[in-house]
Amino acid sequence: MALFAQPIFVGFGAQEADRSAPCFERTRRYIRLAREFTGPILAARPNVFHHTPDIGLYAPADWCVLEYAARDRSAAYAGVFRLGSGEGECLFRPRGLDAAATYHVTLDNSNTTLEMPGSELALRGLPVRLDAANTSELIIFKMI
Numbered sequence: 092m093a094l095f096a097q098p099i100f101v102g103f104g105a106q107e108a109d110r111s112a113p114c115f116e117r118t119r120r121y122i123r124l125a126r127e128f129t130g131p132i133l134a135a136r137p138n139v140f141h142h143t144p145d146i147g148l149y150a151p152a153d154w155c156v157l158e159y160a161a162r163d164r165s166a167a168y169a170g171v172f173r174l175g176s177g178e179g180e181c182l183f184r185p186r187g188l189d190a191a192a193t194y195h196v197t198l199d200n201s202n203t204t205l206e207m208p209g210s211e212l213a214l215r216g217l218p219v220r221l222d223a224a225n226t227s228e229l230i231i232f233k234m235i
Contacts, residue, residue, distance in 0.1 A: 094121065094129040094229065095157060095170060128231065129168055132161050140186045151175060160187020160232075164209075167232040173221035184216040185209075185232065192234045199229035206235065 142156035153175030160167035167187045173179065188194060188209040196217065197204045207217075212232075219228045 094125055094168065095159065128166070129159070132159055132166060132168070135162060137161060137167075138187050142183070142186075147174070153179065154181050156181065156183060158185055158187055160185070164189040164192065165234040169230045169232075170227055171219045171221065171230065172227045173224060176224040178222045180218050180220045182216040183219050183230065184214075185212050188212055188232060189234065195231075195233045195235060197231040197233075199231065 137159045138161075140158040140160070142158060143152060143154055146152045146155050151174070153173070155172040155174055156169065157172075158167060158169040164187060167185060169183060169185065171181055171183055173181075190208075190210040190213050192209045194207055194209060194212070195204055196207050196212070198219075217230065219230070221228060
């Protein structure tokens with residue numbers, strides 16, 4: 092969630108905690124990502140796309156999808172959040188990318204990076220599979 096806001100970092104864990112533990116490594120990685128990638132996008136007043144605007148107001152929602160894109164369309168990131176239970180796939184079609192450009196697309200959970208044209212992303216989309224409630228996928232787009 093810290094990647095979708097301007098967080099204030101004041102420290103994590105007890106003073107005597109083992110700072111080499113996986114939790115601390117993961118926290119450092121996300122702080123670095125926030126400082127180097129998502130933070131600059133947020134600071135430049137990004138285009139924000141809420142792909143699931145009816146998020147359970149009238150009925151429970153299974154998904155929430157947020158996309159934050161640099162105004163020049165050079166970079167973006169999206170959070171795909173599985174709210175409902177059961178197996179499932181969400182077809183994510185980014186709106187903040189340049190259809191004429193090509194992007195490095197990183198799926199954070201698997202640390203997989205693909206090279207994809209913006210036009211293919213916009214027209215065909217990117218399937219995101221999350222099989223449990225309260226799970227998510229972070230997708231990072233960087234123009235090549």
